[in-house]
Amino acid sequence: MTDATDRPESLSRREMIEATAAALAAPLLSVGPAAAPPATALPGGFLTAAELALLDALTDLIIPTDDHSPGARAALVAGYIDGRLAESLEPEWQARWRSGLEAVDGLSRELNGKPFMQATPDARLAVLTRMAAGEADPKTLAERFFTELKRWTVRGYYTSKIGIHVDQVYKGNVYQRGEYAGYDAK
Amino acid sequence: MTLVRVPPPLEQDVDLSKTYDAVIVGSGAAGGMAAHVLTSRGLQVLMLEAGKKLPIEQELRSMQWPYDHPRRGDAPPGSHHLSFNEYTIRKPPYAKGAAFKHVYSYVGGWSGSDYVKNILVDEKDHPYTGTNYAWVRARCLGGKTNIWGRLALRLSDYDFKAKSHDGYGEDWPISYADLAPYYDKVDLYLGISGVKENLPHLPDSLFQRPNKLTFAEVKLRESLKKTGQVLTPYRAGVTTDGLKHNRYRSKCYGRGACDRRPGGCDIHAVFDSPTGLIYPAMDTGHLTVRPNSIAHEVLVDKNTGRARGVAFLDSATRKSYEAQAKVVVVAASTLESARLLLLSRSPQHPNGLGNASGHVGHNFCEHVMGPGVTGLVKELVGKPHTLDDGRPGGFYIPRFRNLKDRQPGFIRGYGYEGNSGHSMFPAHVMDTPGFGAQFKKTVRDYAGAFISMGAFGEVLPRYESYVDLDPETKDGWGIPVLRFHYQFSDNERKMAEDMVATGREMLEAAGIEVVGQDKEILTEGWSIHELGTARMGTDPKTSVLNQFQQSHDVRNLFVVDGSSHVSASCQNPTWTIMALAWRSCDYLADEFRKGTL
Numbered sequence: 160m161t162d163a164t165d166r167p168e169s170l171s172r173r174e175m176i177e178a179t180a181a182a183l184a185a186p187l188l189s190v191g192p193a194a195a196p197p198a199t200a201l202p203g204g205f206l207t208a209a210e211l212a213l214l215d216a217l218t219d220l221i222i223p224t225d226d227h228s229p230g231a232r233a234a235l236v237a238g239y240i241d242g243r244l245a246e247s248l249e250p251e252w253q254a255r256w257r258s259g260l261e262a263v264d265g266l267s268r269e270l271n272g273k274p275f276m277q278a279t280p281d282a283r284l285a286v287l288t289r290m291a292a293g294e295a296d297p298k299t300l301a302e303r304f305f306t307e308l309k310r311w312t313v314r315g316y317y318t319s320k321i322g323i324h325v326d327q328v329y330k331g332n333v334y335q336r337g338e339y340a341g342y343d344a345k
Numbered sequence: 346m347t348l349v350r351v352p353p354p355l356e357q358d359v360d361l362s363k364t365y366d367a368v369i370v371g372s373g374a375a376g377g378m379a380a381h382v383l384t385s386r387g388l389q390v391l392m393l394e395a396g397k398k399l400p401i402e403q404e405l406r407s408m409q410w411p412y413d414h415p416r417r418g419d420a421p422p423g424s425h426h427l428s429f430n431e432y433t434i435r436k437p438p439y440a441k442g443a444a445f446k447h448v449y450s451y452v453g454g455w456s457g458s459d460y461v462k463n464i465l466v467d468e469k470d471h472p473y474t475g476t477n478y479a480w481v482r483a484r485c486l487g488g489k490t491n492i493w494g495r496l497a498l499r500l501s502d503y504d505f506k507a508k509s510h511d512g513y514g515e516d517w518p519i520s521y522a523d524l525a526p527y528y529d530k531v532d533l534y535l536g537i538s539g540v541k542e543n544l545p546h547l548p549d550s551l552f553q554r555p556n557k558l559t560f561a562e563v564k565l566r567e568s569l570k571k572t573g574q575v576l577t578p579y580r581a582g583v584t585t586d587g588l589k590h591n592r593y594r595s596k597c598y599g600r601g602a603c604d605r606r607p608g609g610c611d612i613h614a615v616f617d618s619p620t621g622l623i624y625p626a627m628d629t630g631h632l633t634v635r636p637n638s639i640a641h642e643v644l645v646d647k648n649t650g651r652a653r654g655v656a657f658l659d660s661a662t663r664k665s666y667e668a669q670a671k672v673v674v675v676a677a678s679t680l681e682s683a684r685l686l687l688l689s690r691s692p693q694h695p696n697g698l699g700n701a702s703g704h705v706g707h708n709f710c711e712h713v714m715g716p717g718v719t720g721l722v723k724e725l726v727g728k729p730h731t732l733d734d735g736r737p738g739g740f741y742i743p744r745f746r747n748l749k750d751r752q753p754g755f756i757r758g759y760g761y762e763g764n765s766g767h768s769m770f771p772a773h774v775m776d777t778p779g780f781g782a783q784f785k786k787t788v789r790d791y792a793g794a795f796i797s798m799g800a801f802g803e804v805l806p807r808y809e810s811y812v813d814l815d816p817e818t819k820d821g822w823g824i825p826v827l828r829f830h831y832q833f834s835d836n837e838r839k840m841a842e843d844m845v846a847t848g849r850e851m852l853e854a855a856g857i858e859v860v861g862q863d864k865e866i867l868t869e870g871w872s873i874h875e876l877g878t879a880r881m882g883t884d885p886k887t888s889v890l891n892q893f894q895q896s897h898d899v900r901n902l903f904v905v906d907g908s909s910h911v912s913a914s915c916q917n918p919t920w921t922i923m924a925l926a927w928r929s930c931d932y933l934a935d936e937f938r939k940g941t942l
Contacts, residue, residue: 294778323412327767328729331767339556340557341556342558342560
């Protein structure tokens, strides 16, 4: 590869800039509940509709929408996790998610007398707060599940268009002209 | 500006009925360099590579966004990468009995495992036995240079004459003055980015445009200056200004892909052996490359005891072949080269080829790593996010121990590799406790405010540190595998303690709050800098090769990779491997013309 002449198979600077601009603009256009999964999304289908709704609610509590950027629901994080679970060849890992989601409902019944999705927003928050209390040294099933849930939520969110471009305002992965950003070692 | 993709040159047909001037086993940094030098001197060369020739740009896909990949860069189900725990608790062969379809070394566990799944070997087909060792192997054209870490450093006489300095081990049979002209050649032919620092223990290269430093790095650099220590921009084996003589490689455009992935560069601004060395060598018309060719024996002439060629298996058809050549150049990597020599037993060479000394496989050394520190630069919290990762590396703090001082606990030294600033994925996210709006804001505010560095230290070569052939276990092609007898010693452990304590002091002195430290030494092998299993020396009784990487026993056999290194130093070895190979192959070509081989 060289920086020389025009050839049919070449990618021009203009095309590069356009491609980059499109990538940056895309998340702003696709934000919101109507957002469709990307064409590359895995099919999913491991979780039941009820489980998926519960996971969706949990991820959006971990990374909610704020005045800076949309949260995990808008970034379709639950669907991404379900896609990974559905194609997994590790039944133990799949079982941990199923039992983890059950444990969330179990804890909700214990604290609020009803399943998570039927609880009030404050009551839901109380459940997740209890799960997160053991983050440094998780002991119960629900506490251990919190670590797994958070790991996959942040991984799904901060690798999404919304996470990278809108929340983190990431400026890289572009062809830079001339000097890199930063200071000279002088 | 336009980027033009130049396809690889057309391959020449392999003619196994002919006797080549030289056959090279391996196509990484050493094999590629041998091909470049020998073909430029007019020799007819055949190169055997055990792995495939990959469509590497399609493998690496450097600019692909995570969300455009169905698994955000992860490999498909059925693939497993070994973890530190597995390397520590279990014994090799690590893939034995694994339920997974494919098992890869720990490098597959870095983000972006899908981009290296065809580059790394499947541990299931490539077992080894013995002591714990995280052996990373890449079988494909170019080998590990396709994903290497890019830090390109010179050695100095503190390394070449280390025994004279502290009494341990052996001096190299060369000094810096012998190798300096060849380091220059490598710099100019392949391109290297960095800043001159005039350090006697880390000689400068002929640098192209350097990386910039971040605010945090400038802060640390200024603080270190007060005590005479140096933080310098990453000396990257990357062409930042471009190379007019190489049409296969672009200059670096600061896309940052090399640091977000296990490595690799699909525009080849980073040096890799195929585009940097092999394709240009093919363009001379003197190089024939045969991939999928697993060398398992260097063949010897029954009458003269000299090397006459290489026996290999086709990895796809499993058929056996022999390649004939006047000179055999082994460049299969430190450990695979030792394995090949040990496999090459004959009546004249009963202990393996070139092993009259009994030193093949011994004096095995590398770099110890793991210990490091992370600091928080408070001034950066809450600041707007900037583009910091668009550069081929962060910074390097060269060795400072046992140069003028004598440490009580250990000999030799270490250097730190480090990085700081914003990255695509906020690495501190799992260390940020809690959840919800405050968690999300904290992740955002603290992104880019951290600086981390980890040390690479010299592991002493010891005769007792060695590999040999396992008498029972064979690989997927029925070839006996290596058995490891190799463990870190007290010198490495004492040095590792100093790495953490000194790293803390450096950050604290710069007013950077230490928020994390790693004390744990990673499994042997983790640095992927294995060296020294066929060392050079002046005494044929205690060394395998002379100063030109030529076998003491067999004068038409050369071993031009890291196995020839006499000691590990603490500097990353790739640039030295290539400078040595260039020097030796110049000598080889001279002797070939004279008819002495």
